[in-house]
Amino acid sequence: MTQTIRFPDGFLWGASTSAYQIEGSPLADGAGPSIWQRFVHTPGNIRDGDTGDIACDHYRRWEQDVELMKQIGLQAYRFSINWGRVLPQGRGAVNQAGLDFYDRLVDRLLANGIKPMVTLFHWDLPEALDNQGGWLNRDIADWFADYARVMYGKLDDRVTSWATLNEPWVVADGGYLHGTLAPGHRNRFEAPIASHNLLRAHGAAVKAYREMGGKHDIGIVVNIEPKYPATNSPADVDAAARAHAYMNAQYLDPVFLGRYPEKIKDVYGEAWPEWPAEDFELIKQPIDFVGVNYYTRSVNKDDALAYPVRATPLRQTSATYTETGWEVYARGLTDTLTWVAQRYGNPPLYITENGAAFFDPPVAEGGRINDPLRVDYYQKHLRAIHDAIEAGVDMRGYCAWSLLDNLEWAHGFSKRFGLVHVNFATQERTLKDSAYYYRELIASNGKVL
Numbered sequence: 471m472t473q474t475i476r477f478p479d480g481f482l483w484g485a486s487t488s489a490y491q492i493e494g495s496p497l498a499d500g501a502g503p504s505i506w507q508r509f510v511h512t513p514g515n516i517r518d519g520d521t522g523d524i525a526c527d528h529y530r531r532w533e534q535d536v537e538l539m540k541q542i543g544l545q546a547y548r549f550s551i552n553w554g555r556v557l558p559q560g561r562g563a564v565n566q567a568g569l570d571f572y573d574r575l576v577d578r579l580l581a582n583g584i585k586p587m588v589t590l591f592h593w594d595l596p597e598a599l600d601n602q603g604g605w606l607n608r609d610i611a612d613w614f615a616d617y618a619r620v621m622y623g624k625l626d627d628r629v630t631s632w633a634t635l636n637e638p639w640v641v642a643d644g645g646y647l648h649g650t651l652a653p654g655h656r657n658r659f660e661a662p663i664a665s666h667n668l669l670r671a672h673g674a675a676v677k678a679y680r681e682m683g684g685k686h687d688i689g690i691v692v693n694i695e696p697k698y699p700a701t702n703s704p705a706d707v708d709a710a711a712r713a714h715a716y717m718n719a720q721y722l723d724p725v726f727l728g729r730y731p732e733k734i735k736d737v738y739g740e741a742w743p744e745w746p747a748e749d750f751e752l753i754k755q756p757i758d759f760v761g762v763n764y765y766t767r768s769v770n771k772d773d774a775l776a777y778p779v780r781a782t783p784l785r786q787t788s789a790t791y792t793e794t795g796w797e798v799y800a801r802g803l804t805d806t807l808t809w810v811a812q813r814y815g816n817p818p819l820y821i822t823e824n825g826a827a828f829f830d831p832p833v834a835e836g837g838r839i840n841d842p843l844r845v846d847y848y849q850k851h852l853r854a855i856h857d858a859i860e861a862g863v864d865m866r867g868y869c870a871w872s873l874l875d876n877l878e879w880a881h882g883f884s885k886r887f888g889l890v891h892v893n894f895a896t897q898e899r900t901l902k903d904s905a906y907y908y909r910e911l912i913a914s915n916g917k918v919l
């Protein structure tokens with residue numbers, strides 16, 4: 471007898487996107503370029519030479535996209551603000567047209583009963599700030615807080631869920647250590663500095679929100695990938711611990727505990743600086759929720775040559791893998807959520823991203839797109855969330871990644887995560903079967919699982 475699954479009353483069902491991945495029009499109406507403008511137009515950085523110049527053309531098709539959200543029955547929509555659209559130089563003069571775009575979007579969402587969940591920074595740093603050192607300049611904490619104040623001032627009368635950053639680990643690891651993401655640096659001494667300044671900026675934005683009398687929810691969004699040792703040998707167990715400290719604990723420990731995990735020094739070695747104590751007073755501002763982005767796990771083997779964690783993920787022979795090479799492992803989501811709850815005092819949690827890129831068949835007759843692997847992925851992971859809820863984790867909501875097929879960063883348009891298919895040649899949108907499945911899930915508060 472399968473148990474009838476019930477999610478808590480008021481559990482919030484949504485979908486997520488980010489500005490640079492869907493908006494297009496990166497320089498329209500006075501917007502200033504982000505670091506992605508230069509990065510995508512540098513040959514070799516993005517598969518097939520794809521760019522965010524048009525993407526999903528959401529900057530112009532936003533009304534149609536809100537209609538799609540309504541068709542799916544979304545209760546919430548998580549999106550990010552393009553910092554440079556609002557502050558073309560990253561600081562100083564406000565671009566009213568940019569602010570108006572987000573103002574109109576928020577109003578239209580609310581008019582359709584959809585809760586806006588705003589992320590202030592999803593990787594698209596204004597180029598003008600990068601030219602002043604960007605995340606390597608300690609002043610960026612103040613620059614980010616000033617930008618946050620502009621957004622709070624404009625939208626906090628209607629936006630009740632704010633996230634400061636999306637995935638500081640990816641910004642530091644991809645943008646400053648491995649160079650796979652903008653701004654494309656490859657420097658092991660820069661990565662911890664960028665990472666630390668991202669956390670300082672988070673704290674400064676939370677502090678600014680509290681100081682202006684903000685009464686709504688503000689939090690941070692982190693990607694968490696549970697790390698399992700390949701064997702129970704001390705070498706593999708320690709390798710998994712290093713990988714865990716680097717990707718996972720390095721972010722939530724400072725925010726909740728006011729310190730880095732001890733193991734991080736073993737990861738970075740000589741590249742790890744000493745930090746001023748007052749930085750942690752700033753970083754550990756109390757927050758109202760944690761957004762968890764979960765996609766996969768990794769099984770790690772000790773490997774002295776794998777910088778910086780000296781651990782190599784091993785492919786699992788009997789597992790299903792997505793188009794991005796990530797193992798489908800829903801149990802890892804339950805383990806992740808219980809780890810966060812137990813380590814940080816059971817804070818309110820949202821899944822702010824969860825989804826998969828699979829090869830989708832072309833649009834069939836009648837406009838159907840059959841994506842059974844994605845439906846199965848969602849079913850498995852929502853059951854895993856329910857297991858965490860049963861274990862006492864304070865789960866508040868779930869946002870699928872992503873509403874639309876979009877620009878998957880260095881992968882270009884080759885990896886499709888959307889509930890909605892986008893024909894990038896025509897900009898035609900088509901709901902996939904997974905969108906119809908998600909609509910039933912939402913309408914039944916998860917009972918159809």
Ligand SMILES: OC[C@@H]1[C@@H](O)[C@H](O)[C@@H](O)c2nc(CNc3ccccc3)cn21
Pocket residue numbers: 488491636637640693763765823871878879887
């Ligand atoms: O890759 C899918 C999404 C991406 O489109 C989002 O913008 C971003 O927030 C996001 N984060 C992850 C999880 N972590 C990750 C791991 C390695 C490289 C890049 C992201 C997946 N995704």
